[in-house]
Amino acid sequence: MSDNHAHGGVRRLIIVFFILLVVTAVEVGLGIVKPAFLMGEVFGFTSWLNIIFIVLTLFKAYFIVEAFMHLEGEKKSLRLTIYLPILILIPYLTFILLTEGSYLYGA
Template sequence: MGNHSNSNWWIWKVFWILLIVTAIEVALGIIKPPFMMEVYFGTKLINHIFIILTLIKAAYIVMEFMHLGQEKKGLKLVILLPALILIPYMLFILLTEGLYASIMI
């Protein structure tokens, strides 16, 4: 990640990474390879791949474009921990525990 203040090349590096990952997502979304349409762990393999690619893009935006990578460790934890704990918890509550709603209604 290096020293950011003196040059611009890292910006274009991140740009190409974001662009290529997006291009892969769009290509997969259009082609829909048949072997990726099998269901593993509650959803299709292709959806797991989309989610992983999205998290990679998110990490580059937050760490590089928002400079969180260069902040003090305490600030990194203050910002990342609430999101990393609360969001998966909410997803678990809604998507796993919330499914009984379809039985009730």
């Protein structure tokens, strides 16, 4: 695995860089144009555009963590140690926000 990194490493990093660049450009483009068909409300609290933004952000975050922080080369136990607390606690916090936030709105 580390041999693989030594040879194809730089090329892969440049590819990841361009992925991040293109995704950011798409986000900025969508943010400036704000296509009308994506602006309608879904699930009662946000728009398709916002959902696209969040999905693209998670996509970018995945590449930063896996490629730049080189988590892809770590042992499974270390990967789980890092991912699990984040993947359990942050969605939980977001759940609280979405339910309680709609309550606060009327208060």
